[in-house]
Amino acid sequence: MHHQVSADQDQIVDKRTLRRVFWRSFHLQGSFNYERMQALGYLYAMIPILLKLYPKKSDLAAALKRHLEFFNTTPAVSSFVMGISTAMEEKNAREKGVFDSSSINAIKVALMGPLAGIGDSFFWGTFRVIAAGIGISLASQGNILGAILFLVLYNIPHFFLRYKGTFWGYNQGTTLLSSLYEKGNMEKVSYCAGILGLIVIGAMTGTLVQFTTPLEISIQGATVNLQETLDQIMPNILPLGLTLLLFLMLKKGVKVNYIMIGIIAVGILGKWAGIL
Incomplete structure (x- = not known):
């Protein structure tokens, strides 16, 4: 199969490297975990690109760390996002200090939800x-x-789709980035993508975090179901509270392993006490 990679005098990435991304994309879920889901697999697929773009160790380290952020989508459409990430990383490598590198993850997070819906x-x-x-x-x-x-x-x-998506994502990403910069809209897109990404993560909190209580409180002969009362105040308020608590603990530097052990212990004790 022949693919046209957009011609650009400053182009660094070639078809051979993009094909390596395609093959590596099959390892997307090889290190799936509940903290960052497909992040390690995504990074593994992007390594050939990052090694080619960033010969300086400090720049390479920053790029590797950038792609360890949370990511989760339907595996079959993941290569399209990788292609777009490649175009953005290439732009970042060429215009270091000018290009907003935070927009790379913002676009990734914004795309993973809609593409997962289509892919699923x-x-x-x-x-x-x-x-x-x-x-x-x-x-x-x-x-x-x-x-x-x-x-x-x-x-x-x-x-x-997985093979073609790698090249489509790269070509569309390159064309889109050029258009956005010409019209001065890149900052607006990055800002909107960041908002959409936060909405996606917020929605995942309410659907993926399962945390309820069967606790009932007797007040003057009347029995009040605590979960129903909390749902009337705000649906899924307990999952939200738990997520914010864990986020605060991570910000304070508490190790993930300690947090996981704590969750297991609280779950066991809560079930034994009849409050969870």
């Missing part, structure tokens, strides 16, 4: 179901082609 709908909700339906119908008859067809039918669109 197509890959988990459509392609996988269709491929599984065809595969199961053959496998139920004892035909080994059922398993083979399932893998083939699912992975054809998966591999195609």
